[in-house]
Amino acid sequence: MSAKEKHEIFLKRAIEIANLNIDNGGRPFGCVVVNNHDGEIIIETVNTMHINNDPTAHAELNAIREIGIGKKGTMMEIFTNCTIYASGQPCPMCLSAMHLVKVPNVYYVNSNQDGEPFKLSTASILDQLSKPLSQQSINIYHLPISNSLYEKWFNKQQQQLK
C-alpha cells in the first residue's frame, strides 16, 4: 500500500464519521488521530457543538482535549508522534492547538474554498489573525498593570524541580 493510499483510508474514515455526525444532528466534521509508530488509531472525534452548544467543540479540539485529559507526562509523547486526519481544513483555533501541542502532521479533505458556499470556511478568521492586534476586527488593548504573576509561577516551578 502506498503512503497516499494509507492516508486516504484514514481520511475516508474521517469523512464517514463526519457523515454519521450529520445524521445525528451535528456539523459535517470528523477527525481521526493515528499513532505514527504503529499506524493504529488513537482516537476518533466529531464536532459536538450540537450536543451541548460548546462553541469550541470542534472535532480536532475535542481530539486534543481527550488525548490530553489524564495523561500528564505521556501526553507530549503522543502528540509529537501522531498524524491528524481531518475531514475539513482545521480552523485557526484547532490549528493553534495543534501548534501548542506540537502535532507534526495533518491531512485534510475539504478546504476552506470547498466550505465557502456553505458558510463553512474559516479563512476570514485566519486573515484576522495575520493582522497586527491593532488592525483586527476585535478591539484588543494592552493595559499594563504591575504584577508578579509570571515570576511567582516560574519560581514555584523551579522550586518543584529541586
Added chain:
Amino acid sequence: MSAKEKHEIFLKRAIEIANLNIDNGGRPFGCVVVNNHDGEIIIETVNTMHINNDPTAHAELNAIREIGIGKKGTMMEIFTNCTIYASGQPCPMCLSAMHLVKVPNVYYVNSNQDGEPFKLSTASILDQLSKPLSQQSINIYHLPISNSLYEKWFNKQQQQLK
C-alpha cells in the same frame, strides 16, 4: 470613574484569580468576562490544565466553553455584547475562539514580551499561523477526496428552517 479605571478593576480581578490559581498549582492565567450592557461579571475562569491535563483548558477558552454550554439561541447575544479581561495576552487558539464567537472587546495585562523570559509567550505560534500552510512547522497537506458532506449538511439545515 473613568473608563480606564473601570477596565483596571476587572483586570486586577483577573490578576487576582490568576494569582490564586498559582497557589492552587495552576498556571498564571485568569480572565473575567463582563456584560457590556450592565457591567456585571458573567463568568470568571482560570487556566485549568493542572486539574485534568487538558491542553486546551486556557482561561479564555474555558470562559467561552462555559458561556456557550447549554445556551443555544442566546449564546451569540452574550458573546457579541461582552468584554474579556485577561491577565495574559490571549494565545492564538483563544484569540481564534474569540473571533469565532465574535467577541468585540478584549483587554489584557501581561504581553507576550512579558512572558518571553518565563517561556509563557505564544508569539511563535502566531508567527506560524501568519505563514501559508505550506511554510508552517506542522506538515499540513490538502488531500481532496470526493464527498458531499457540506452539501448534505447544508440541505439538512435548509429543510429544518422550512
